[in-house]
Amino acid sequence: MDSGKLEVFEGYRVIHDNILGPSKGGIRYAPDVDLDEVKALASWMTWKCAIANIPYGGAKGGVKCDPSKLSKTELEKITRRYTANMLDVFGPDTDIPAPDMNTDEQVMAWIMDTYSMHKRRTVTGVVTGKPIVIGGSRGRREATGRGVMIATLSALKKMEINPEDTTCVVQGFGNVGSVSADLLHKQGVRIVAISDVSGGYYNPTGINVQEAIDYVAKNKSLAGGNFGDVVSNEELLELPCDILVPAAKEDQISAHNAGNIKAKLIVEGANGPTSADADQILRENKVMVIPDILANSGGGGDESGMWILNYKFPYEDSVVNNSFNKLKTKLVLAYQSIEFHPMVWMFDDNFERFDYSYFTTKKPIEISSTATYASSTEKLQAITFLAGCNKAKTDNAADSKTTDTKAAGEVLKINLPTMQCATCKKTIETALKKVDGVNSINVSVKDKIATIDYDKNKINQDKIENEITLIGYDANGKKKNETAYENLADCCKIGGH
Structure with missing residues (x-):
C-alpha cells in the first residue's frame, strides 16, 4: 500500500460456459463482492451471449476491495497482481475481461499491459472496454x-x-x-x-x-x-x-x-x-x-465487435459505425427470436435429437424472463448436441466417474496454523495438486484450513499432512520442515507482514 503496509485482497474469476466461444465477462471491484455473486453473474453472461447471438461464453470476475478508499497507484497494483495470477486463464481466444462495477477503461489498459508484458508482445484482444487509442470502441x-x-x-x-x-x-x-x-x-x-x-x-x-x-x-x-x-x-x-x-x-x-x-x-x-x-x-x-x-446485452454485442476489430487494428470510423448498426440488428433479432420462437429442437429422454422444425407462430408469445431463458437454453442445447456432447454419449463416462468417486473419494480438512497470506494459499494448492491421489484442494486464508478431496486408494491423511510439512507449513499437529520454511517468501513467514 502507499503507506508501506502489506494488504491481501481476495479476487475471483468464474468461467461458467465457453461452448459459444471464449468466455467473456466484466471484473468488478467492490467491498461486498463474493464468490456466489460472481458465479451468478457468470451464468447470466452465458445466457446473455446466447440470446443475443454473440460468440462468447459466460464469465465474471471480482476483487473484494473498496476503490473509494484506494489511491490510483494502489488500484493499479491490485489490477496488475490480479492479472498476473490470471495469466493462464485470460487470453483473446480463451477468457476476455471487461469493465464492470467500479472498473473502467484505465483498469482494462492495466490488464492489457500486464498481460502483454508477460507475452512479450502487444495483445489488444485480451480485454474489451479499453481506451480508444489502444483499440477500444468509441461506442463501448x-x-x-x-x-x-x-x-x-x-x-x-x-x-x-x-x-x-x-x-x-x-x-x-x-x-x-x-x-x-x-x-x-x-x-x-x-x-x-x-x-x-x-x-x-x-x-x-x-x-x-x-x-x-x-x-x-x-x-x-x-x-x-x-x-x-x-x-x-x-x-x-x-x-x-x-x-x-x-x-x-x-x-x-x-x-x-x-x-x-x-x-x-x-x-x-x-x-x-x-x-x-x-x-x-x-x-x-x-x-x-x-x-x-x-x-x-448491448455491451456484449459491442465488445464482440471490438474483439474482432482488434485483429484489424487500426480501423476506420466506417468500420465502427458498421459495428453500431450490427449491434442494433443483433438485439432486434434477439427480441424477435424470443417473440416468434422460430426454431424448436425436440429431444427424447436421453437428450438425443429426433426431430426439429421451423415455424412462425400466428400470434407472438409474451416476452418474459421465462421465455427469454428458455430461448437461450434451447440454443445452447442445440449447439451442445451438434458438437457431439449430448447426454447419451456422456452418461456412461459420468456414471463410471461417479462410481469411482463414491468408492474412493474422501474429503479431508487440515488445519494450517502457520499459513499467512494468499501467496501461502497458492503455494500449498499448487504443490498438493501435483500429488497423485489428490483430486482437488481449496485453501481458506481467513480460516487457515485446507479442504481436500482425495482418493483413499492412492493416498491417506498422514501422507497428505507430510506433503504439506515438506513445503514449509504446519499441518494439524505435524511441524513444518524448517529448511523449506526458510525458503518461503518473506510474506509467508510468521511475522513477515
Missing part, C-alpha cells in the same frame, strides 16, 4: 444503454405505443442508467424520474437529462441537484409511469413492492433487478418485463 460506454433503448423501442412497437406518448422512470444514474435515459429521451420518451445511490428526483413534466448528466460529471452524484421533488429509491420504483428501467443493483423489485409497480413495461438495465418472487405478481398485473439477459 454507451453500448449497454443503447441496448436498453433498442429493447424498449422493440417492446413499445409490439405494444403499439408511440414512444412520444410515454413517460419513463430510471433507477440508477451510472453508465447504464444515464445513457439509457439520454437515448430514450432522444427518442421522444419523457423522463420523469431519475436516481442514484444518494436518492432520486421526480418531475412529472420531465427532467432535463443532459443537465443531470453534466451535473453528475461535475459533482460525482445527483446529491444536491435541483431536478424535481426528492424521492427515495424505493419510492421511485412505485411512481406512475409507462416504462420503468431499474439500472442500479440486484433485487430491487421483489414480492414486497411488485404489486405497487405502476409501469406497463419494465426493462432491466441492471443484472437481476427483479427477484424471482416478483415474477408471478408482475405477470398477473400484466406488466411486461424485458429481462436483463436481453435488455442489457
Whole structure:
C-alpha cells in the first residue's frame, strides 16, 4: 500500500460456459463482492451471449476491495497482481475481461499491459472496454444503454405505443442508467424520474437529462441537484409511469413492492433487478418485463465487435459505425427470436435429437424472463448436441466417474496454523495438486484450513499432512520442515507482514 503496509485482497474469476466461444465477462471491484455473486453473474453472461447471438461464453470476475478508499497507484497494483495470477486463464481466444462495477477503461489498459508484458508482445484482444487509442470502441460506454433503448423501442412497437406518448422512470444514474435515459429521451420518451445511490428526483413534466448528466460529471452524484421533488429509491420504483428501467443493483423489485409497480413495461438495465418472487405478481398485473439477459446485452454485442476489430487494428470510423448498426440488428433479432420462437429442437429422454422444425407462430408469445431463458437454453442445447456432447454419449463416462468417486473419494480438512497470506494459499494448492491421489484442494486464508478431496486408494491423511510439512507449513499437529520454511517468501513467514 502507499503507506508501506502489506494488504491481501481476495479476487475471483468464474468461467461458467465457453461452448459459444471464449468466455467473456466484466471484473468488478467492490467491498461486498463474493464468490456466489460472481458465479451468478457468470451464468447470466452465458445466457446473455446466447440470446443475443454473440460468440462468447459466460464469465465474471471480482476483487473484494473498496476503490473509494484506494489511491490510483494502489488500484493499479491490485489490477496488475490480479492479472498476473490470471495469466493462464485470460487470453483473446480463451477468457476476455471487461469493465464492470467500479472498473473502467484505465483498469482494462492495466490488464492489457500486464498481460502483454508477460507475452512479450502487444495483445489488444485480451480485454474489451479499453481506451480508444489502444483499440477500444468509441461506442463501448454507451453500448449497454443503447441496448436498453433498442429493447424498449422493440417492446413499445409490439405494444403499439408511440414512444412520444410515454413517460419513463430510471433507477440508477451510472453508465447504464444515464445513457439509457439520454437515448430514450432522444427518442421522444419523457423522463420523469431519475436516481442514484444518494436518492432520486421526480418531475412529472420531465427532467432535463443532459443537465443531470453534466451535473453528475461535475459533482460525482445527483446529491444536491435541483431536478424535481426528492424521492427515495424505493419510492421511485412505485411512481406512475409507462416504462420503468431499474439500472442500479440486484433485487430491487421483489414480492414486497411488485404489486405497487405502476409501469406497463419494465426493462432491466441492471443484472437481476427483479427477484424471482416478483415474477408471478408482475405477470398477473400484466406488466411486461424485458429481462436483463436481453435488455442489457448491448455491451456484449459491442465488445464482440471490438474483439474482432482488434485483429484489424487500426480501423476506420466506417468500420465502427458498421459495428453500431450490427449491434442494433443483433438485439432486434434477439427480441424477435424470443417473440416468434422460430426454431424448436425436440429431444427424447436421453437428450438425443429426433426431430426439429421451423415455424412462425400466428400470434407472438409474451416476452418474459421465462421465455427469454428458455430461448437461450434451447440454443445452447442445440449447439451442445451438434458438437457431439449430448447426454447419451456422456452418461456412461459420468456414471463410471461417479462410481469411482463414491468408492474412493474422501474429503479431508487440515488445519494450517502457520499459513499467512494468499501467496501461502497458492503455494500449498499448487504443490498438493501435483500429488497423485489428490483430486482437488481449496485453501481458506481467513480460516487457515485446507479442504481436500482425495482418493483413499492412492493416498491417506498422514501422507497428505507430510506433503504439506515438506513445503514449509504446519499441518494439524505435524511441524513444518524448517529448511523449506526458510525458503518461503518473506510474506509467508510468521511475522513477515
